[in-house]
Amino acid sequence: MSSMAARIGGGNVNSAWPGVSSRDKRYMGRVAELPCVVCGVHGVQLHHVREGQGMAQRASNYLVVPLCPDCHTGPNGIHGDKSLMRIQKLDEMDLLAKTIEALQ
Ligand SMILES: [Zn+2]
Ligand SMILES: [Zn+2]
Secondary structure (H helix, E strand, O other), X not given: OOOOOOEXXXXXXXXXXXXXXXXXXXXXXXXXXXXXXXXXXXOOEEXXXXXXXXXXXXXXXXXXXXXXXXXXXXXXXXXXXXXXXXXXXXXXXXXXXXXHHHHO
8 A cells, every 4th residue: 555656756855755764765766767667658657566565664665766757656657457567577576676677
């Protein structure tokens, strides 16, 4: 239920994510500048891996992946039937690996 889906838009990372340490924000800000890790579209939201699986409270801010609104909360996205991911045979760990790779 805890929606950590941060709306990125203005680019002012410091005003987003209240309660998040500045170190974490710096990392999340870098991830938020990446294109969607599933479809490559820009203008992403951050999805916490394992979000909504009872681990939300312990979800690390370093376990975030950039997803566009469709791939995130859309009906076929990661919070929907996941078909946009399944088409590419991607699971959350693949998305995380791709995110880390993109940041190198
Ligand atoms: Zn996408
Ligand atoms: Zn999410």
